[in-house]
Amino acid sequence: MKQIAFDLGASSGKVMLGEFDGTCLTTEVIHRFPNRQICVSDHLYWNFLGIYQNLTEGIRKGCAAAGGTPVSIGIDAYCNDFGLIGRNGDLITQVRCYRDLRMARNEAEIYRIMSKRELHFQNGNQNALFNTLIQLAAMRLEGDGFLLDQCETLLHIPDLLTYFLTGQRHSEYTLASVSQMFRWETSDWNPEILSRFEIPAKLLAPIIMPGTVAGEMTKATAEEIGVPRMKVTAVGGHDTASAVAALPTNEPHAAYISSGTWSLMGVEIPKPIINEQTYRYNIAIEGGVGGRYRMLKNVMGLWLIQECRLKYRKMGMEYEFAELVDLARREKSFVSLIDPDDEAFYMPGDMLRKIRDYCTGTGQPAPETPGQFIRVIEDSLALKYRWVMETLEKILGYRIESIYILGGGGKDTLLNQLTANACGRTVYVGPQEAALTGNFLMQLKAAGAIGNLEQGREVIARSTQIGVYEPQEQKAWDEAYEYFLTLLPRSE
Numbered sequence: 493m494k495q496i497a498f499d500l501g502a503s504s505g506k507v508m509l510g511e512f513d514g515t516c517l518t519t520e521v522i523h524r525f526p527n528r529q530i531c532v533s534d535h536l537y538w539n540f541l542g543i544y545q546n547l548t549e550g551i552r553k554g555c556a557a558a559g560g561t562p563v564s565i566g567i568d569a570y571c572n573d574f575g576l577i578g579r580n581g582d583l584i585t586q587v588r589c590y591r592d593l594r595m596a597r598n599e600a601e602i603y604r605i606m607s608k609r610e611l612h613f614q615n616g617n618q619n620a621l622f623n624t625l626i627q628l629a630a631m632r633l634e635g636d637g638f639l640l641d642q643c644e645t646l647l648h649i650p651d652l653l654t655y656f657l658t659g660q661r662h663s664e665y666t667l668a669s670v671s672q673m674f675r676w677e678t679s680d681w682n683p684e685i686l687s688r689f690e691i692p693a694k695l696l697a698p699i700i701m702p703g704t705v706a707g708e709m710t711k712a713t714a715e716e717i718g719v720p721r722m723k724v725t726a727v728g729g730h731d732t733a734s735a736v737a738a739l740p741t742n743e744p745h746a747a748y749i750s751s752g753t754w755s756l757m758g759v760e761i762p763k764p765i766i767n768e769q770t771y772r773y774n775i776a777i778e779g780g781v782g783g784r785y786r787m788l789k790n791v792m793g794l795w796l797i798q799e800c801r802l803k804y805r806k807m808g809m810e811y812e813f814a815e816l817v818d819l820a821r822r823e824k825s826f827v828s829l830i831d832p833d834d835e836a837f838y839m840p841g842d843m844l845r846k847i848r849d850y851c852t853g854t855g856q857p858a859p860e861t862p863g864q865f866i867r868v869i870e871d872s873l874a875l876k877y878r879w880v881m882e883t884l885e886k887i888l889g890y891r892i893e894s895i896y897i898l899g900g901g902g903k904d905t906l907l908n909q910l911t912a913n914a915c916g917r918t919v920y921v922g923p924q925e926a927a928l929t930g931n932f933l934m935q936l937k938a939a940g941a942i943g944n945l946e947q948g949r950e951v952i953a954r955s956t957q958i959g960v961y962e963p964q965e966q967k968a969w970d971e972a973y974e975y976f977l978t979l980l981p982r983s984e
């Protein structure tokens with residue numbers, strides 16, 4: 493059985509062809525392309541039509557490589573960002589990037605409509621300016637509310653791509669669940685939030701569950717792409733949900749780090765936990781596939797390195813990601829540390845200066861060479877993972893026994909080892925195409941090839957080579973952690 497999976501990350505997109513033989517899943521990347529936010533006069537956008545073009549190119553290549561019609565295609569991407577469909581069914585707005593400044597400009601006013609505390613207790617989502625709700629609130633406050641009143645449907649990126657292929661409008665559940673407009677009790681949109689923020693309920697499409705068929709490619713679209721018509725399956729549309737689905741274990745006390753532009757560190761839980769501690773530490777509760785819930789924390793992740801790389805490129809110095817990691821490997825640990833989640837690092841632009849300023853501002857030596865910058869970032873990310881792990885343990889009341897690194901970030905073998913060292917836990921690494929792998933699982937579920945998520949994870953464990961990293965140098969890491977804690981905001 494062959495299927496196509498499309499995954500869009502904030503720095504790249506990929507299309508994979510997967511084949512399930514009843515025991516193992518084999519996969520092949522057949523198309524990849526770069527992605528990045530585009531800044532125009534202080535506004536940040538995605539090139540959505542370019543993304544669609546790459547999706548169709550990937551489908552074309554996938555069909556050619558499959559040598560027949562694939563059973564289905566599944567689409568996942570980062571969450572929060574959306575387009576609005578107008579009365580004639582076309583895309584009326586540009587798709588803005590969640591790092592756009594319009595939310596920060598209106599922050600105080602937005603949280604006067606509903607406080608962060610009340611918002612968290614409404615659905616347990618993290619308080620973050622990038623949430624869909626906050627983007628919509630900022631639109632209204634800046635005079636673009638007429639778009640919300642006049643447009644017909646809001647669709648998150650994977651739902652929008654599905655709509656372009658099939659003409660069907662749905663809101664996939666895992667994406668809806670992190671929009672800050674959801675309600676667990678009814679598994680539907682949250683009327684209290686919608687009414688307080690003046691978001692017309694008609695704008696939000698009916699929710700569809702992962703593992704079900706979203707629609708069939710329209711005849712016209714199939715002809716335009718030049719492929720046979722095929723089904724589009726709703727998968728974990730939120731890439732993190734798809735990545736977590738691909739855990740190669742059914743171990744109950746394991747944590748995961750979905751590692752890419754962001755590092756999403758968390759655990760799977762059987763029902764939502766929303767309390768004073770989740771509010772205080774801004775821990776998110778998000779919908780997962782297979783009836784699970786994802787309790788996790790966003791850590792700034794490899795964005796810090798991507799941005800350093802970009803700055804070096806602008807300075808005329810080209811480094812591959814792996815080259816930077818190799819340079820960092822040769823540097824001493826703990827010369828300087830940063831809180832990776834300091835707000836200074838959130839926006840695009842001159843990451844080298846921001847890290848230098850942070851270090852001098854906290855009385856530490858400023859890094860100078862590429863290796864030194866990356867070492868500061870990697871030591872600090874590993875220590876932040878430990879802080880997240882300990883915070884989760886405090887809330888859950890049990891010990892996290894092991895950590896699974898999912899996604900492309902697992903290629904960073906230095907960070908894998910540092911994570912084991914900082915956290916004092918065995919770290920397992922793989923699959924590196926986790927979102928795509930989880931995407932396939934939900935397609936297999938929809939096709940009846942697997943019965944449930946547990947079975948799917950057994951397939952992944954059989955089909956994937958998993959790296960193992962054991963903790964080392966515990967005493968030095970414990971000492972570094974003591975200092976690292978002094979850099980965190982008091983609430984942490």
Ligand SMILES: C[C@H](O)[C@H](O)[C@@H](O)C(=O)CO
Pocket residue numbers: 501502569570571572590622730731732754756790
């Ligand atoms: C804002 C991030 O995109 C989001 O929190 C994260 O879950 C994600 O989608 C990573 O790709």
